[in-house]
Amino acid sequence: MEEILLKYGINPNQKVASISAQDKLPVKVLNGRAGYINFLDALNGYQLVKELKQATGYPAATSFKHVSPAGAAIAIPLSEKERKMYFVSEKTKLSPLATAYVRARGADRMSSFGDFISLSDVCDVSTAKIISREVSDGVIAPGYESEALEILKAKKKGAYTVIEIDSQYEPCVQDERTIYGVTFKQDRNNYIPTFEELDNIKSKNKNLPEGAKLDLIVALVALKYTQSNSVIYAYHGQTIGVGAGQQSRLHCTRLAGDKADRWNLRQSDRVLNLPFKSELTRNEKDNVIEQYLSDNPEIDMCESWQEHFTKEVKPFTREEKKEYLKSISGISLASDAFFPFKDNILRAAFSGVDYIVEPGGSLRDDEVISCVDELNKVLVFNKTRLFHH
Numbered sequence: 001m002e003e004i005l006l007k008y009g010i011n012p013n014q015k016v017a018s019i020s021a022q023d024k025l026p027v028k029v030l031n032g033r034a035g036y037i038n039f040l041d042a043l044n045g046y047q048l049v050k051e052l053k054q055a056t057g058y059p060a061a062t063s064f065k066h067v068s069p070a071g072a073a074i075a076i077p078l079s080e081k082e083r084k085m086y087f088v089s090e091k092t093k094l095s096p097l098a099t100a101y102v103r104a105r106g107a108d109r110m111s112s113f114g115d116f117i118s119l120s121d122v123c124d125v126s127t128a129k130i131i132s133r134e135v136s137d138g139v140i141a142p143g144y145e146s147e148a149l150e151i152l153k154a155k156k157k158g159a160y161t162v163i164e165i166d167s168q169y170e171p172c173v174q175d176e177r178t179i180y181g182v183t184f185k186q187d188r189n190n191y192i193p194t195f196e197e198l199d200n201i202k203s204k205n206k207n208l209p210e211g212a213k214l215d216l217i218v219a220l221v222a223l224k225y226t227q228s229n230s231v232i233y234a235y236h237g238q239t240i241g242v243g244a245g246q247q248s249r250l251h252c253t254r255l256a257g258d259k260a261d262r263w264n265l266r267q268s269d270r271v272l273n274l275p276f277k278s279e280l281t282r283n284e285k286d287n288v289i290e291q292y293l294s295d296n297p298e299i300d301m302c303e304s305w306q307e308h309f310t311k312e313v314k315p316f317t318r319e320e321k322k323e324y325l326k327s328i329s330g331i332s333l334a335s336d337a338f339f340p341f342k343d344n345i346l347r348a349a350f351s352g353v354d355y356i357v358e359p360g361g362s363l364r365d366d367e368v369i370s371c372v373d374e375l376n377k378v379l380v381f382n383k384t385r386l387f388h389h
Helices: 036-056 080-085 096-106 125-132 146-153 210-223 249-265 282-293 318-325 343-350 365-374
Strands: 002-005 018-021 027-031 060-065 068-074 115-119 136-141 161-165 174-179 182-187 230-235 238-244 331-335 353-358 378-381
Touching (some): 036 115, 036 161, 036 210, 068 210, 080 096, 096 125, 096 238, 146 161, 210 230, 210 238, 210 331, 210 353, 230 249, 238 249, 249 282, 249 318, 249 331, 249 343, 343 353, 343 365, 365 378
Parallel strands (some): 115 136, 353 378
Antiparallel strands (some): 002 018, 060 068, 068 238, 174 182, 230 238
16 A cells, blocks of 8 residues: 655644555655645546546646636637736747646636646646746646746745646546545546537527537536536636535526626726736735625725725726626536526526536426527536536
8 A cells, every 4th residue: 555644634633644545646746745635636636637638639727726626727829818817928928738727727816826736738837837926735737847847846935735646547436435434435427528418409599609619518527526516607718607515506606607707807998907006916916806896895996096006996886897797798607417497597697608508307497498598598408417525
């Protein structure tokens, strides 16, 4: 049996903690000292990006926090607005893998603060440089270029956690864990979504563009590793709103929709042109934008503009934000289980959702389909529940 001792368990008072395997562990800690939560995030996140690349063919990255993705993405080139909203200079050259991480991190930059990163491919210098400037706890990848590894080792005064995983590793066919002295066993969830299953369209509107199909695949793979109940909004090859771990599916849809709305609002000229003081860090700008976009801010950024801006800024009123969001369309949404009521569809429509995938199987499927048809959206039943606990 091979074993790695960890800093501590989920909490510091749980002092004795380790991971082990009957044979050889598929992971090596190349730098730092990993904790229990680090490995939970790393192993869940790596499965996500490995399957995302398998499903789409693109390099993939995810930003994990507390065993759910804050964001997940594939390597689709950034638009000019996306570069600006993600604080990436036009002069900065990004590899495909670096682009995927910029997107994953940018999906919800507030939630990604202090993330654990998972990469589908060998970490190159371009990706390491992007990671080096963000507040992060660690990274897992199937390998590292030598210069990239040195860049990462320098983070957090040399304490940054760097994990390498064997890309050829195949886990056991059953998962096992112990809770309160009781051992649970189940078959591993080997489901990976395919483009073919998206042909099972239940709505009258059958117009499902290739880009939307790609976004639905991204959302479905991410759902598989998101604590349930979960709903994910996606656009342009990345998640833009993750609603995780809510007891009500409608609350998931609302939470993820609110995050998707903020992602879209960040691309408005009002936000992109905020006159930040030069000394503000990226994380400070994220905090300011979060407050600026909130309908109930803890700090009124417009009243205290001297602390953050070079000149006075006008409020982004609730009415102005609603008007801006009316122009949003083409968003994809995936749910890890069926929608029991049409209210989820109505809430999704507020955030520009046009394409929806869910397993189906509710007693009210007909009601949901009827609502989709009234709104002229596209609804796909993938027939596979994706709960994750």
